[in-house]
Structures are given as structure tokens and as C-alpha cells.
Amino acid sequence: MDGKDVYALCNGNVAYQIHFIEAIRRGWLSPFRYFGVYDDTDYSSIRWLGTHYDDEQLTAAQLKQTLADKIYDAWTEHRQTRTIGFCSSIRQADFLAGYFQDRGVSAVSLHSGTAGITREEAITRLAGGDLEVIFTVDLFNEGVDIPSVDTLLFVRPTESLTVFTQQVGRGLRLSEQKSHCTIIDLIGNYRNADVKLRLFASEGEVEGKAKAAVIPSVPLGCELHLETAVINLLDELSRKKLPHRERLQRSFLDLKNELGRIPTYLELHLYGRSNSWEYRNEFGSYVGFLGWAECLTKEEEEVYYRNEAWIRDAEKTVMTKSYKMIVLLYMLERGPEHWAESVTSREAAPFFHGYLMEKEYRRRIDFSDKDSKRLWEYNEAVVSQLIERMPMSKWGSAKGSMTRFEDGVFSLKIEPAPEHLSILYRWTKEICLYRLHHHFERKEQKQGPLQ
Structure with a gap:
């Protein structure tokens, strides 16, 4: 490399x-x-x-x-x-x-x-x-x-x-x-x-x-x-295999030295020697591992300490489809200063529909059942109803969720300091991109490479 x-x-x-x-x-x-x-x-x-x-x-x-x-x-x-x-x-x-x-x-x-x-x-x-x-x-x-x-x-x-x-x-x-x-x-x-x-x-x-x-x-x-x-x-x-944590750290350090920087979560998944999900299982999140490995700055340590519950929720919320992460990706598309602000299903609908329809494999894997096929031709009202019913309502009502869905508004249960927004934005985006890639990769595993 x-x-x-x-x-x-x-x-x-x-x-x-x-x-x-x-x-x-x-x-x-x-x-x-x-x-x-x-x-x-x-x-x-x-x-x-x-x-x-x-x-x-x-x-x-x-x-x-x-x-x-x-x-x-x-x-x-x-x-x-x-x-x-x-x-x-x-x-x-x-x-x-x-x-x-x-x-x-x-x-x-x-x-x-x-x-x-x-x-x-x-x-x-x-x-x-x-x-x-x-x-x-x-x-x-x-x-x-x-x-x-x-x-x-x-x-x-x-x-x-x-x-x-x-x-x-x-x-x-x-x-x-x-x-x-x-x-x-x-x-x-x-x-x-x-x-x-x-x-x-x-x-x-x-x-x-x-x-x-x-x-x-x-x-x-x-x-x-x-x-x-x-x-x-x-x-x-x-x-004589190494203890689990030391093995994960060695794999991480090998990749870090090859890249000349800390790998993103997705890079860790694509190029790392250990399974990416092992970091989540062992440390609660990739960011949690970075903290354990002393790879966070003092400011990043504070951001992680104050927002650990959100990081873990973004890492571990159950995904049978990609819908939760698509809504989160839409929120992130608004940039480091505004990503954590609340959103309605109608605001997210155009991006949500466009993301799934943009690539054939996304459409085939997550948007091709009897109900969603009818949405291939964009209808804002119906797509909005789908978003409310599935990612927003289900995520917001899940036990221990760091999100809420009330009165048609989806929001995060976090209040980061303005100076911490960009760090939390970067971590959340890494998790979101990783989980989207891993979701489609896992679903597509037996059908050949993603096109």
C-alpha cells in the first residue's frame, strides 16, 4: 500500500x-x-x-x-x-x-x-x-x-x-x-x-x-x-495464540502502520486481519477500542465519555434492513454543525428513496418485497409513511435506544457541546458507512460482488 x-x-x-x-x-x-x-x-x-x-x-x-x-x-x-x-x-x-x-x-x-x-x-x-x-x-x-x-x-x-x-x-x-x-x-x-x-x-x-x-x-x-x-x-x-485483545490490537497496529494513520472503521473491515465485528463485541464499539488502545486525544476521550451510549447504540442497533442507517446517513449529509438536529420523515424521504434506488443491489436486497416494489416510482407521502413505520418508530421505541420518535419528529437523545459536534459527527459517519457496507455485503455474500 x-x-x-x-x-x-x-x-x-x-x-x-x-x-x-x-x-x-x-x-x-x-x-x-x-x-x-x-x-x-x-x-x-x-x-x-x-x-x-x-x-x-x-x-x-x-x-x-x-x-x-x-x-x-x-x-x-x-x-x-x-x-x-x-x-x-x-x-x-x-x-x-x-x-x-x-x-x-x-x-x-x-x-x-x-x-x-x-x-x-x-x-x-x-x-x-x-x-x-x-x-x-x-x-x-x-x-x-x-x-x-x-x-x-x-x-x-x-x-x-x-x-x-x-x-x-x-x-x-x-x-x-x-x-x-x-x-x-x-x-x-x-x-x-x-x-x-x-x-x-x-x-x-x-x-x-x-x-x-x-x-x-x-x-x-x-x-x-x-x-x-x-x-x-x-x-x-x-x-499459544495471543489473548484476544492483544491480537485485535496487533491487527489494528499493522494496518495503522501501513496506512500511516488510524484506519477508518470501514478500512478496518476491508483491510484488517481480524474480523471488524470482534472490536465491537470486545469493546462495545470501534471508538471504544481506540480509547482502550490509547489512540484518542484528551478531547476525544471526553467526547467519547459523554456520548458512549450513543456510539454503542449506533453500533449495535438491530438491522434487518438498511433503513435505520439510511435515515442516519441523511442526517449526516447535513454536515458537522447540523447533523444531530431532529428530522421528519418527509425531509428524509427523497434521500431515502434515492439511496435505495441508486444501486441495483440496494434495490434488490432491501427494496424489492411486495410493498416496497410499489414505491420504486417515488411517492413522497407513501415513502414517508414507510420511514415513520420502520426505522423511525422501531428505533425510537427499542429498549435502551438513544433515539426518540414523537409527534412525527425523529431525534437523537444527545446534547453534545458545539465544540464536540465535529468529532461525534466523524465517528457517527464512520459507523454509519461501515454498517451500510457490512449489511449489503453480508446479504450479497452468496451472490457475487456488489455492482
Whole structure:
């Protein structure tokens, strides 16, 4: 991830998304053969600095002859013709390139400090078959397309699943020069080792299971081979899983560091390693988690303390349809200064109707039963009656609700200080957009991506 807000390019909507396993099934990406090779390096003895291992200690462990022997043996056993090797550091890349060269392999170390060959020259030589291996640190994470690459060699701990996904993608481009991509991956007792294989699981395969425990079933044409020592290690790591809160915090911090900022609630759902609903279940709300993780300013802590009941209600109010959040989104559309003011069903009706009719999937999922179909042609009076009967009345009368519906007026039971309105607006909008996306995503799950 390069820090650019790709999501914003689509006006806050996911234009199209597909799991790469499904793309392989459809023939859009190359099949793979994955080999999990046991790495006996004791990573628990290397200092962890919150987001990565200590560079000096990690490099010292990686520049050992015995580890280089294992890497070379695994490569010679499983390799094909064109390899990219992903390393942790420039020193490791230089070391392994020299080690392979000493054994007659045409290999180079390619990084920001490389002299004597440019990245373009190395890519051309690799694609042409004159070069067998490129060892690199981070030059091929994203944005580089070499379809003929048929072997990926991972000789570094997986500290970020997002980066690992990008690197795997470098070998899955279709090419007439290959039938599949070979992935050779050293697996040791480093952090994330017990969850990285879920990358190869189909969407939905890990639902209801401890994600760390999943050894996925791969699609037709793909293979997954794990050494016995790797299987035993994964079992051990699964049993030693982190406490729930620490695991959620680690997932959050990984994404925060990749984005360079605190992720929105929807970004946490789309890109986070843990299920987004776990934050709500564990902390009452995503904002509640941010408070626990000490990611709120003093002012934000005060806003949360004074409005926690509203945040929790917005997070947890029951939704069989999207109607509650559409009304709330209309209120938010009035801007940070006026969003919390009361509203009538007639005021919300045009936006409510337009939102549901704008996208085919919204209309099909939440506006296509016998009664609502009659409302496809806009009728303000009838749409207003629907809004009063369902989201406004039902939400306002729910036990513990922080909303009320009286005399045809829907309002929130909050009185934030004027200087706190913008903070509460931002949090409420994040919850609203997340819940709308998650609602339609869940309903659409078995029917393909949202269009």
C-alpha cells in the first residue's frame, strides 16, 4: 500500500473486489504450488519493536551458512526458471546473491543501493532467461509486472500480510511461459506465521473458525505442501495464540502502520486481519477500542465519555434492513454543525428513496418485497409513511435506544457541546458507512460482488 486513498477514488464505494483465489478459479491468475519449508531460526530471541524485528539482530540470524544452505537446497528442489527472492534487508539480499553466485547460479541483489545494473536491466534479463534469481528487499512489492516470473522465494518473516499478498501477486500473472507459480516460503516461529496461510483460503473458508488454525483447501490446479515440522510448528503457535485483545490490537497496529494513520472503521473491515465485528463485541464499539488502545486525544476521550451510549447504540442497533442507517446517513449529509438536529420523515424521504434506488443491489436486497416494489416510482407521502413505520418508530421505541420518535419528529437523545459536534459527527459517519457496507455485503455474500 502506497498511502494513497484508493477507496476515495470510488467516492467511498468498493467498485469491484474479488479474492485472488476466486480469480485463479476463473482463470484470471496463474495457479500456484506452495511449499512451506521449515526455518529453525529462533525468532523469539530476536527483539520485537512493535511493528518489526530489530534489524541488526534479525540480520545476524539470517546471515548464517546453515540457513543459506537450507534456502539453496529448497530452491534447487522446487524452483522453475525465473525467481524473485524477497529478503528482509540489503545485507541479506547481497549475502544470498553472493551465495548463489558461488554455486554457479546467475543471481543479483537488486535494491536502492545496487550498482552495476539498473532495475530495468535486471527485469529484462530475468524475463529473457539470462538471469535466474533477483534477490530484493522491497522493489517488487507492487506496481511491477513481470508475467514470466514463475518462482517466488520468501526468506524473510512475514511482518505484514498486506505486503505478503502484494509479493505473492508478483508471481501470479498469466504467461504462456509458465503453467503455474512455485512459492517457496520459509516458515519459522516468527509473528504472523500462524495466520499467513489464511491468505490462500477462499472467502468464507475461515468463517466460524480460529483463523490461525486454518490450513486451507486450495482450488483445482493448485497445490499446498507443508513439511511435517511446519505443520507441528503451526499447531504449537495456534495453541499459544495471543489473548484476544492483544491480537485485535496487533491487527489494528499493522494496518495503522501501513496506512500511516488510524484506519477508518470501514478500512478496518476491508483491510484488517481480524474480523471488524470482534472490536465491537470486545469493546462495545470501534471508538471504544481506540480509547482502550490509547489512540484518542484528551478531547476525544471526553467526547467519547459523554456520548458512549450513543456510539454503542449506533453500533449495535438491530438491522434487518438498511433503513435505520439510511435515515442516519441523511442526517449526516447535513454536515458537522447540523447533523444531530431532529428530522421528519418527509425531509428524509427523497434521500431515502434515492439511496435505495441508486444501486441495483440496494434495490434488490432491501427494496424489492411486495410493498416496497410499489414505491420504486417515488411517492413522497407513501415513502414517508414507510420511514415513520420502520426505522423511525422501531428505533425510537427499542429498549435502551438513544433515539426518540414523537409527534412525527425523529431525534437523537444527545446534547453534545458545539465544540464536540465535529468529532461525534466523524465517528457517527464512520459507523454509519461501515454498517451500510457490512449489511449489503453480508446479504450479497452468496451472490457475487456488489455492482
